[in-house]
Amino acid sequence: MEILDWIQDWFKDNCDGNWEHGEVIQITTLDNPGWEVEIDISNTSIATMNLAWIRNDNGKEDWYGVKIENQKFTAAGDAGKLKFLLGLFKEMIDKIEA
Template sequence: MEILDWIQNWFKDNCDGEWEKNDIIQITTLDHPGWEVEIDISKTSVANLEIKWILNEINRQDWYGVKVENQKFLAAGDTGKLTFLLNLFRQMIDKVENV
């Protein structure tokens, strides 16, 4: 399944009448340049997960970082990493839900 289809289904499956009224999924650009993804996981099966900031940097044009804190998935990466960042989120959800 394509990542955008998966994100749409994940969002729909977690809607409860209240949670979705907030800024649940935000995708913004960075001035480095790059992408930033923030996803609210507060009402999901991974709400209590905590991951300290992990930075993987090969050079200024090839990097990404990810963390989970305060019930938010936060990831950033270079201009070619948007799909990769969304797939990191998917992998995290799949891993935790399939345990």
């Protein structure tokens, strides 16, 4: 399944009439250039998870970082990493729900 199809299904499956009224999934661009993904996990199977900031830096055009804090998944990466960042989120969900 393509990552965009998966994230759409995941969002729909977690909607409960309340949670989806907030800024649940935000995808924004960074000026370095890059992407930032923030996902509210308060209504999910990983709501109690915390993950200290993990950063992988191989230079200006090959980097990413990810953390889970205060019931929010946050990931950022270079301009070619959007699908990868969403994939990191999927991996975490898949591991918890397995």
